[in-house]
Amino acid sequence: MLRPLHHLPYSRERTMTAAPLVSMTSISKTYGSINALRDVSFELRPGTVHALMGENGAGKSTLMKILAGVVHPTSGEIRRNGTPISFASPREALDAGISTVFQELSLLPNLTIAENLFLGREPRGRLGGVDKKLMERKATETLRQLDLDLDPRRLVGSLTIAERQFVEIGRGITADADVVILDEPTAALNAADVKILNRHILALKARGKGIVYISHRMEEIFRVCDTVSVLKDGRNVETVPIASVSPKQLIAMMVGRELSELFPPRATRRDPTVVLTLDGIRLTETSQPVNLKLHRGEIVALAGLEGQGQRELIRSTIGQHHPFAGAVEVKGQRIDLPVSKNSGVRHLQSLGVGFVPEDRKDEGLFLDLSVAHNVAIGLHGQRSGLNVAKGYRDKVAETIRSMAIKVASPAAAVGSLSGGNQQKAMFGRYLALGSDILLVEEPTRGVDVGAKAEMYRLLRDFTDRGGAALVLSRETLELIGLCDRLYVVHDKTIVGEMPAAGASEHAILEAALHRTDR
Incomplete structure (x- = not known):
C-alpha cells in the first residue's frame, strides 16, 4: 500500500x-x-x-x-x-x-x-x-x-x-x-x-x-x-x-528517420454533401439537444474534456447507449432514437456506417480467429457459417495489402499481431464491407508513433476517396492535427464549433469552460 x-x-x-x-x-x-x-x-x-x-x-x-x-x-x-x-x-x-x-x-x-x-x-x-x-x-x-x-x-x-x-x-x-x-x-x-x-x-x-x-x-x-x-x-x-x-x-x-510530418494534409475544400446528421439528440431528459452534420470527404472530431458525453453520442447512433430523444440521419434516411442494442450496429452497417470501438480486444476483434475471419466478418453478416467464403479471399488479401497489415498469413490469429496491426485489421473490416462513414473511438489507442502516422494516413486516404469519419480521442492534439472540423462537447451538448486548422488546446478548453447559453 x-x-x-x-x-x-x-x-x-x-x-x-x-x-x-x-x-x-x-x-x-x-x-x-x-x-x-x-x-x-x-x-x-x-x-x-x-x-x-x-x-x-x-x-x-x-x-x-x-x-x-x-x-x-x-x-x-x-x-x-x-x-x-x-x-x-x-x-x-x-x-x-x-x-x-x-x-x-x-x-x-x-x-x-x-x-x-x-x-x-x-x-x-x-x-x-x-x-x-x-x-x-x-x-x-x-x-x-x-x-x-x-x-x-x-x-x-x-x-x-x-x-x-x-x-x-x-x-x-x-x-x-x-x-x-x-x-x-x-x-x-x-x-x-x-x-x-x-x-x-x-x-x-x-x-x-x-x-x-x-x-x-x-x-x-x-x-x-x-x-x-x-x-x-x-x-x-x-x-x-x-x-x-x-x-x-x-x-x-x-x-530510424525524421518524422517531419505526423499528420497528412487536410482536405482543401468541403464537399457540400451531408452524409450523417445528429438531429436533436438529448442524452438525458435534462440535457440540451445535440445537432451536428458530417460532410463527405471530411474528418470531424468530438472534442472537449473527458467524460462530457462524446462517447455516448457516438454510441447512441448504434444502440449501445439509450438517449432520451433525437434522431440520426444517414444519407437522407432518418432513424429515430433509441435504436435496438441488438440490431443497431448491423442496421447502421447496412447503410454503410462502420463503428470502430475503443476497446478493440473486447468489442472489436475476435482475437482467437484469423486475420481473414476478422476482416471478412462483416461480409459474413449476410450469410451463415464462419468459413471464409471463396469469393472473399481476394477481397481479404487486397485489404491486407492496401492497409499494409504486417502478418505472415491471413490465417494467423489476429491476437498475435501488434496493436497497430490489430487496429488496421479492424478498420479493414469496414473497408472490405464498402463502408463510407466511420464512427471511430480512440483511433490510435495503444499504438506506437509510427503506427499512429499510418492510421492517420489511412483515415485521410479513406476520406479523400469520398468517405467521412466522426472521431473522438482523449488526445486533443491528435484531434487538432488529424481533423478538419471540431465540435466541442461539454455537459452532454455541443458548445462550440471551429476549424481544426489553427485550433489549440487552449481554445477548445476555453470553449468548453466558458460557454454561453444559447
Missing part, C-alpha cells in the same frame, strides 16, 4: 552512484527463426523512472516479460541487487520484489475488485482461511489512496476500461516491490486520472523504488521520466537522460 511521502526525493548524484536494482545483460530471445531480442542490455537504478520506448514489435514488452518471469530468455544474464537470478514464474519475480502491470489487463472479470487486488496474496485468518473482511477493508484503503470511489465487492467485469486499468495499476503499485513495471498504464485514462497516477509514481520514486515506464505518449515521458532507453527491431538504440533529448530526436531514434 502506498504510504505518505516522508522521504526526500533521491538526489541525481545519489541515483547515479547507487547500485542498480536490476541489471539485464546481453539478453536475447528467439522464437524459431524470429529474433524478438538480440543482445539487449538494460539497467534500472533506485529512485528513478526509466522510460522504455520503441515502435510496436521493438521488443519492449518481451524484455519486461523476461524480467517479470513470464518469458524465459534464450541467453543473457539478469542480476537483482548484483546477484544473478532466474525466474521460473511471475510469482517468483513478485517474491523477488518485481511487480508488473501489463498493457493486456490480467484481471479476472468474475472476481471482485478486492479479490483481484489481493489475488495470490490474500490475507489469512487465524484458521488459515481467507479473511474477506480484512481483504475488503484493505482494498477500500487502496482504492481511496488511488482516488477511486468503488465498492471493493463489485465485480471487475462491470467496470469501465479506465476503472479496470486503475485496479490493475493499484494491484501493481500496492505490492511491496522495489521494481514496478508499468506497460502503457495510461492508455485508457483521462487527464485527471493520469495526474493521480503520476502523483503515485513520483511518491514511489521518492521512496527509492525503480519504475520502468512504457508509453507511446511523449508528453508523459518528458513529464515523469528521468532516463529513456530506446529499442528498435529487438536491439538497443541508445540510453540517455530524458533532459538531453527533444521529442523530435526521440521519435527519430524510434523510427
